[in-house]
Amino acid sequence: MQNIRNIAIIAHVDHGKTTLVDKIIHATNIFRENQESGELIMDNNDLERERGITILSKNISVTYKDTKINVIDTPGHADFGGEVERVLKMADGVILLVDAFEGPMPQTRFVLHKALELGLKPIVVINKVDKPNCRPEEVHDQVFDLFFNLDATEEQLDFPTFYGSSKQGWFNTSLEPAADITPLLDGILKYVPESKVQEGNLQMQITSLDYSSFLGRIAIGKITRGSISENQWIGLAQEGGKIVKGKVKELYVFEGLGKKKVQEVQAGDICAVVGFDAFQIGDSFVDFENPEPMPRTAIDEPTLNMTFSINNSPFFGKDGKYVTSNHLKERLEKELEKNLALRVQQTDDANTFLVFGRGILHLSVLIETMRREGYEMTIGQPQVILREIDGEKMEPYESMVVDVPEEYASRVIDLATQRKGDLHIMETKGEMQHLEFEIPSRGLIGLRSQMLTATAGEAIMAHRFSEYKPFKGAIPGRSNGVLIAKNQGQGTAYSIEKLQDRGRFFVDPGEEVYAGMIVGEQNKPGDLVVNIVEGKQLNNMRAAGKDKDGNIAPKIQMSLEECMEYIQADEAIEVTPNFIRMRKKILAEEDRKRAERMAKSE
Structure with missing residues (x-):
């Protein structure tokens, strides 16, 4: 029998897992001398390469010193925890990769806890020791404390540690740079046990x-x-x-x-x-004659839900290939087969499905994948799943970690506390302030974009689900109203330029809009219906070419996740292969007013 080692690589998002796998692939000469391989070899899905994250776990195998090493690259983001939990069952050991500056993060804790529960042998790799302000010895102590807090056994606490830089391609048992990553490969052979082979039937x-x-x-x-x-x-x-x-x-x-x-x-x-x-x-x-089934994997429950329905806007069917409710139903059922943390429920409306997921990123990756496949749909506002436990209304809470330059720390604390977050830990890490909060999951919706705006893009934010706790009351939503298109047609520079003092626009002149579509954000609370398709009235005195196009501010570009976090309960997102448009659920202005009056009278 061949010598085999099965090892999973776990880490927080962006700590360098996929780059480390690249180095293992190159060190074991999988590619021929002259073969082009590129970087991030394992992230072979377009979405993964664009976002720079691993979404699906993947297997490769390399041979080193006559031993076959099966390497499992896992996602680092908390929303894909379901993926990590189940693939750890294939491993006999784990490489825990930690950034030498950031140290253990919320997701590190989550995946490590799962690995220790399964009794896997850990190897700690402290990566990016070439970064300025890195603190490898301090991070090593933090990792030890984390193991201790997670009730690791004495054997697991006695973990080997390697230091190095995936980017520069070296790892060593000390901070002294080595020639390559062979010390780590030797460490895998030495510390990861051979796969336990039990006697008995299949x-x-x-x-x-x-x-x-x-x-x-x-x-x-x-x-x-x-x-x-x-x-x-x-x-x-x-x-x-x-x-x-x-x-x-x-x-x-x-x-x-x-x-x-x-x-x-x-x-x-x-x-x-x-x-x-x-x-x-x-x-x-x-074995069919003497079956002994294995216990099934229990996956953590979803914390968010959203409605997926067919696209019913005036632009229905212009852009996509799959537009009916049957197409939508079949695609969601197909996704359920491999996406364990997802749930789908049929609603009273045959054209609408309720989709449950782990978080905004988890659901947005599904939506993004579907639109690239040619689907059109309308997405509702993400809602947090509330539970009733012992007669009390409970909601999911998350532990959130924010690393931010010192001058912005007060703004971050202010934003988090407005959304019912409690600050538990505040400490200085080099030039950065390290803040840890406990915050309701509802408070996280829309928080990331606000925080990046308030900190000039400097905040590094991570969070993971912790537990269900008593409901904390109303959380303030978006403070500004929106600008809504009055008529269908092409937006004109003439109209947009005249309306710029009312707010900021999400569309450029020449873009197609329809009545009820959200075309911008108002400067103050309350929604405003505007006519942006009105052209300049031409007569003998007015020339067509004298519009002041140069005075129009560029439109605000919003990603799918930003749109999901931006919309309110009476709004939706129209998603097609080439467009993401925000809109009111009820498109006609008269119908919206009637619905508002009925809601008030109730």
Whole structure:
């Protein structure tokens, strides 16, 4: 049998996981000498490359000193925690990567807690020691305290530590720069245990899935007991204790960045099984004659929900390929198969679905992926999920960490406390102030953009779900009203220039608008309906070419997440492959006024 080590790399977002995986790939010569590879090799999804984050966990395998190392690159963002929780089951050890300046962050705590619970052997890697103001020794002490607070065993507390820089391509057991990353690779062989092979009948839990248009659905997981061969008849243990018999058509193991077809896989290795279609993540492959299913993974509950409905604006169907409620339903059901932290619920309206997720980023990545695939839809305001526990109304709370230059700290504290946040820790880290808050999840919606504005873009903010606590009362929403288009047509420079003293615009001259669409933000509270499609009346005295186009301020560009955080309960976002437009749910002005009067009378 081949020597195998299964290791997951966990870290807070932006601490350098994917760059470290790049270095491991290069150090073990997966690529030929003359082969172009680029950077961030594992982030092969367009969205991941654009945002610079890992969204989907991925497997690669490298061979070092005759030992096969299966490396699992995991997401670092709290919204994708469901992805991390399940893939850790394939690992026997974890590399905990920590930034030498920032130290352990909220997400570090979350993923480390899951890894320690599973009894995985940790290796701590303190990255970016080449950064100015870094404090590796202090960060090492903080990591030790974190392990201690998470009830690590004595064996886990005795973790090996490596220092270095993924970017510069070296790691060492001391702060002395090494020639390359071989000390870390040697450390993996030394400290990560070989995969525990148990005696008994076949057991393999499905922890992630893949899809191929040729092979269909592919189940991926680690074999904990027994072995699987091609053409073997095995059982699939589903939820509710049902066992389905099926035949293994093809079998693959990970090799380099791809997969290699094999005849048989032994316990301890990670493999991909083809031949079953009706499986879900969490099911397990077992011996059909003597089935012993594995316990299913429990995933943390969602904390936000949003309505997804068909696009019913006047521009319906102009831009997208998939526009009906059936298209929407099928796509959301397909997403449920692999996105464990997601839930979908049908509402009373056949064209509207309630989608539950882990956070704004989790849901916005789904929406962004769908619009790139050609879907059109209307998205409602994100709502936090409230619960009733022992007769008391409870809401989700998050622990939020903000690192900000000292001169902006008071603004950050002010913004957080307005949104019912409580400051627990305030300390100085180099030139930065480190602030830790406990804040209701509702208070986070729209907070990031406000905080970046107030701190000239300097604030670094991270948060993660902590627990449900008593409801804290109303939180102030957006203070300014919006400018709403009165008529359909093309915005004109003449009208926009005349209305600039009323607010800031989200559209440029020449853009198509429709009645009820939000075209800007007013300077004061309350909504204002404006006519931005009115052209200049031409007569003998007025020439067409004398408009003062140069005086128009450029429009405010808003990303999908910023729009999601900006809209109020009576507003929605129209999402199509090429456009993101904010609008009122009720487009006609008269109908909006009637609805307001009815709401007041109730």
